Amino acid sequence: MADDFFERIDELIEAVGSGHLVGGVEVDQVYGHRQHEETTWKHPRGGEWGYLTKPFMENIDRYMHRLADLAVVPEGSDLRKAMIDNVEHLSDQVAIRAPIEFDNLRQSGHPTVTSDGEVVYDRAPKQERLTPEQLKTIRRQHRSLG
Amino acid sequence: MRYAILRDFLMAFLAGREWDPMPTFVPGPGTDANALDVTPDRLVMLTFGSGAGLSVEQVFDRPIVQVRAAGNQSDYDDGERLAYDLDRGMLSVDSSRDIGGVWVTGITRVGGNPQLLLIDDADRANFTCTYAMESETGYDN
Numbered sequence: 001m002a003d004d005f006f007e008r009i010d011e012l013i014e015a016v017g018s019g020h021l022v023g024g025v026e027v028d029q030v031y032g033h034r035q036h037e038e039t040t041w042k043h044p045r046g047g048e049w050g051y052l053t054k055p056f057m058e059n060i061d062r063y064m065h066r067l068a069d070l071a072v073v074p075e076g077s078d079l080r081k082a083m084i085d086n087v088e089h090l091s092d093q094v095a096i097r098a099p100i101e102f103d104n105l106r107q108s109g110h111p112t113v114t115s116d117g118e119v120v121y122d123r124a125p126k127q128e129r130l131t132p133e134q135l136k137t138i139r140r141q142h143r144s145l146g
Numbered sequence: 147m148r149y150a151i152l153r154d155f156l157m158a159f160l161a162g163r164e165w166d167p168m169p170t171f172v173p174g175p176g177t178d179a180n181a182l183d184v185t186p187d188r189l190v191m192l193t194f195g196s197g198a199g200l201s202v203e204q205v206f207d208r209p210i211v212q213v214r215a216a217g218n219q220s221d222y223d224d225g226e227r228l229a230y231d232l233d234r235g236m237l238s239v240d241s242s243r244d245i246g247g248v249w250v251t252g253i254t255r256v257g258g259n260p261q262l263l264l265i266d267d268a269d270r271a272n273f274t275c276t277y278a279m280e281s282e283t284g285y286d287n
Contacts, residue, residue: 037263037274039175039193039212040182049175050195050212053256053276057197057210 015076019116023087025052026110027094028129035099047099047106055093063089080113084121087111091123102138104130147209147281149173149192151246156190156213159235169228174214182216182266188228189216189270197278207283210256214263216270225271229260236277245281253279 027036035041039049048054056063063086070078091109098105107127113120130138153171160168167188172181174193182189191214198208213232217225239245239253260275 033261034263037212037214039191039214050210050276053210054195054197057195057208057256057278058199060198 012072012076016071016079017077017115020114021079021083021116022114023083023090024112025087025090025094026112027052027098027105027108028110028125029105029108029127030130030132030135032105032108035105041099043099045100048097049099051094051098051105052090055097056090059089059093080115080120083113084111087113087121088123102142104138147194147207147211147245147248147250147279148285149194151248152192152211155245156192156232156235159238160231163231165228165231169215174212186268187218187270188224190214190228190232200283201280205283206251206280208278208280210276210278212274212276213260214272214274215260216266216272218270220269222265222271225273226260226262229273229275233260233275236275239279249282251280253277 035047036049036051036053041049066082066086067079070082088111091111094109095106098108100106104127108125108129110123110125112122157168157171169188169190170181170185171190171192172185174191181191191212193212193214195210195212197210200206201208213229213236215225215229215232217223217228233255236253237255239250242249242251244250254277256276256278258275260273263272263274266272
């Protein structure tokens with residue numbers, strides 16, 4: 001009986017894994033930081049400052065519950081899946097809450113998860129970082145539509 | 147937690163670190179929208195966000211607050227030192243204590259250390275850092 005217990009605990013330890021499980025969402029645009037931190041700017045087309053920080057804090061209980069719910073499941077552990085769900089949810093929040101100018105920022109959420117330093121999830125952003133030339137072109141197009 | 151209480155707490159902390167003259171403090175983002183443009187020299191803007199909501203059977207709130215620090219003109223180090231001293235003041239609340247009559251269980255950063263946001267038109271280095279806190283709810287508390 002005791003042997004069973006210790007074997008199962010060992011299995012569980014292996015399923016859960018060791019080290020740090022780290023989830024992140026990056027928004028890699030040249031104007032991303034300023035748009036996130038400028039509390040004084042108005043966004044007439046929608047969106048707001050703190051488009052990562054605010055949804056992260058507002059959903060922090062949900063994220064922790066998700067991790068707790070999937071830490072131990074009948075098949076072992078789904079912690080990684082829980083963290084992937086969390087970063088995808090936060091990335092979706094960027095798509096809803098980032099300021100709109102040309103709609104590129106909202107498409108720029110880049111979720112990743114690392115487990116004990118190893119990348120276990122890396123979903124490319126729908127919008128890659130725009131080059132200065134691409135930004136100029138977009139501005140020109142919007143001006144001509146104008 | 148209210149703006150005025152956090153302002154007074156940070157001003158007392160900066161005074162203890164011999165900041166003279168003391169920076170001008172303003173609430174963000176909307177009540178004095180032009181503060182950044184019309185306030186010369188050092189400026190600190192405190193902008194609250196609703197954060198994670200209620201906790202501890204609705205006795206505590208968990209707001210976020212962005213601290214924006216602008217130093218003297220043409221003095222990058224001044225802005226950076228101001229941002230880090232404010233950071234030190236915020237992080238000094240690392241366990242339960244009373245701040246101006248409000249019980250706060252702790253203040254922590256959301257994300258990293260103070261980061262340069264921009265060098266503004268007045269040639270001041272502007273730094274920002276965002277914090278989460280758990281504090282008593284209510285205006286009077």
